[in-house]
Amino acid sequence: xxxxxxxxxxxxxxxxxxxxxxxxxxxxxxxxxxxxxxxxxxxxxxxxxxxxxxxxxxxxxxxxxxxxxxxxxxxxxxxxxxxxxxxxxxxxxxxxxxxxxxxxxxxxxxxxxxxxxxxxxxxxxxxxxxxxxxxxxxxxxxxxxxxxxxxxxxxxxxxxxxxxxxxxxxxxxxxxxxxxxxxxxxxxxxxxxxxxxxxxxxxxxxxxxxxxxxxxxx
Amino acid sequence: xxxxxxxxxxxxxxxxxxxxxxxxxxxxxxxxxxxxxxxxxxxxxxxxxxxxxxxxxxxxxxxxxxxxxxxxxxxxxxxxxxxxxxxxxxxxxxxxxxxxxxxxxxxxxxxxxxxxxxxxxxxxxxxxxxxxxxxxxxxxxxxxxxxxxxxxxxxxxxxxxxxxxxxxxxxxxxxxxxxxxxxxxxxxxxxxxxxxxxxxxxxxxxxxxxxxxxxxxxxxxxxxxxxxxxxxxxxxxxxxxxxxxxxxxxxxxxxxxxxxxxxxxxxxxxxxxxxxxxxxxxxxxxxxxxxxxxxxxxxxxxxxxxxxxxxxxxxxxxxxxxxx
Numbered sequence: 340x341x342x343x344x345x346x347x348x349x350x351x352x353x354x355x356x357x358x359x360x361x362x363x364x365x366x367x368x369x370x371x372x373x374x375x376x377x378x379x380x381x382x383x384x385x386x387x388x389x390x391x392x393x394x395x396x397x398x399x400x401x402x403x404x405x406x407x408x409x410x411x412x413x414x415x416x417x418x419x420x421x422x423x424x425x426x427x428x429x430x431x432x433x434x435x436x437x438x439x440x441x442x443x444x445x446x447x448x449x450x451x452x453x454x455x456x457x458x459x460x461x462x463x464x465x466x467x468x469x470x471x472x473x474x475x476x477x478x479x480x481x482x483x484x485x486x487x488x489x490x491x492x493x494x495x496x497x498x499x500x501x502x503x504x505x506x507x508x509x510x511x512x513x514x515x516x517x518x519x520x521x522x523x524x525x526x527x528x529x530x531x532x533x534x535x536x537x538x539x540x541x542x543x544x545x546x547x548x549x550x551x552x553x554x555x556x557x
Numbered sequence: 558x559x560x561x562x563x564x565x566x567x568x569x570x571x572x573x574x575x576x577x578x579x580x581x582x583x584x585x586x587x588x589x590x591x592x593x594x595x596x597x598x599x600x601x602x603x604x605x606x607x608x609x610x611x612x613x614x615x616x617x618x619x620x621x622x623x624x625x626x627x628x629x630x631x632x633x634x635x636x637x638x639x640x641x642x643x644x645x646x647x648x649x650x651x652x653x654x655x656x657x658x659x660x661x662x663x664x665x666x667x668x669x670x671x672x673x674x675x676x677x678x679x680x681x682x683x684x685x686x687x688x689x690x691x692x693x694x695x696x697x698x699x700x701x702x703x704x705x706x707x708x709x710x711x712x713x714x715x716x717x718x719x720x721x722x723x724x725x726x727x728x729x730x731x732x733x734x735x736x737x738x739x740x741x742x743x744x745x746x747x748x749x750x751x752x753x754x755x756x757x758x759x760x761x762x763x764x765x766x767x768x769x770x771x772x773x774x775x776x777x778x779x780x781x782x783x784x785x786x787x788x789x790x791x792x793x794x795x796x797x798x799x800x801x802x803x804x805x806x807x808x809x810x811x812x813x814x815x816x817x818x819x820x821x822x823x824x825x826x827x828x829x830x831x832x833x834x835x836x837x838x839x840x841x842x843x844x845x846x847x848x849x850x851x852x853x854x855x856x857x858x859x860x861x862x863x864x865x866x867x868x869x870x871x872x873x874x875x876x877x878x879x880x881x
Contacts, residue, residue: 399562401563418561418562441593442586442589442656445655454629460589460590461585461659462582465582465585465606508654515654517654525789530652530654530655
């Protein structure tokens with residue numbers, strides 16, 4: 340029987356003449372980065388403040404410590420770095436997703452000090468001394484968090500890209516107590532967009548997980 | 558996003574002593590978005606978060622809210638929901654749960670317009686680049702204002718909270734290099750006229766420290782209705798905040814402000830005056846609402862806001878006035 344988590348089965352090997360999706364994406368990223376660097380070089384003379392840190396202004400690089408999923412992580416970051424980019428690119432936790440990067444879609448939702456917030460609009464320098472919880476911090480080893488388990492059993496996703504944000508937001512929604520009816524769940528989950536339209540199953544998953552979470556807390 | 562110096566304010570002086578190229582940040586939900594768009598380009602970003610302008614206090618004179626209180630905390634405060642329902646309702650119809658957990662009350666009042674031309678640095682915009690022009694006047698203006706429109710700007714003020722607070726005659730406390738002063742929220746917002754880049758009665762280095770809402774009779778019987786293209790997580794096409802002081806079924810006093818339609822949160826004293834001394838019923842509400850859009854200047858795509866605003870007013874007046 341095929342296991343969904345076993346990604347070596349049923350997929351072509353990247354070195355059998357077919358380029359893998361990940362390889363293609365990394366090539367695309369490298370190309371895009373080199374184009375961006377060229378564009379910056381061209382425009383840097385026109386701008387009084389460049390888009391890269393000025394070596395004569397070392398204060399734009401800041402030593403910080405982020406507490407992510409209970410672990411303290413020291414980082415040297417540009418003051419522009421968001422919590423989203425810090426956890427994905429610097430701490431290699433890619434569970435938190437970048438959707439719109441402007442606070443419109445909810446894909447980047449994490450908990451900070453137990454409250455659901457948008458990591459794309461939170462500067463890392465402003466998250467010091469706070470408890471950041473990402474999707475990677477929900478499960479206990481192999482035991483899924485009740486909301487994760489409910490999303491699996493209720494089929495609360497299709498492509499899965501919005502799912503980490505949906506799950507983190509659902510955890511916050513249940514903490515807040517806004518699960519008294521389907522319409523209340525929909526209203527208080529409206530900050531998380533699902534372009535596949537898995538909303539009915541997401542509502543079901545939250546209804547299933549809410550009493551389990553409350554039991555776990557009490 | 559361009560590079561900037563970051564500083565966490567440890568005392569009000571850290572904030573009030575800063576110059577014109579400094580931008581303050583609290584929740585960051587608007588500032589970071591606009592910095593990513595290259596619309597806001599501060600040399601220095603000062604975090605107000607560590608300052609102590611917090612607390613929600615009610616007494617017989619009114620309601621005092623620290624400017625750094627989060628929208629969600631004020632919305633969910635049972636005292637606010639009971640004594641000032643229009644504030645709680647306007648907050649809960651704003652943005653999303655995540656944004657309400659982040660955004661401060663003061664920051665909400667300072668948020669910038671959602672006009673697409675303002676947010677797009679390729680377009681001219683008199684608010685962003687004074688003198689460059691306003692493409693919205695002849696362009697995409699379905700979401701734009703019908704009140705307070707000038708030949709320079711027709712951008713809508715986006716805050717729901719500000720509409721509720723203007724309706725309730727709220728007052729802001731500001732602190733700056735020159736000391737502490739108070740200003741009526743309605744007067745804090747400036748009309749665009751020919752300087753749409755000047756949006757607030759606030760000086761460089763000044764910060765909002767507190768919102769005061771007087772505890773009048775009409776505050777308790779109040780409500781907010783917001784009409785949108787989708788049911789949640791969307792800015793208003795039209796909205797209305799109303800507060801009624803009823804003596805039996807007679808309207809003793811009323812306060813009304815509307816949103817989604819003005820270049821600033823728009824109070825309608827004419828409509829409130831038309832209600833005074835009358836019986837609270839649908840006919841009276843409809844007659845008063847007819848006066849709501851006198852002097853409106855509609856654009857090519859937003860004429861629908863005139864009838865929609867009248868209906869919005871009648872519906873929320875019926876709800877708040879207990880009229881079936």
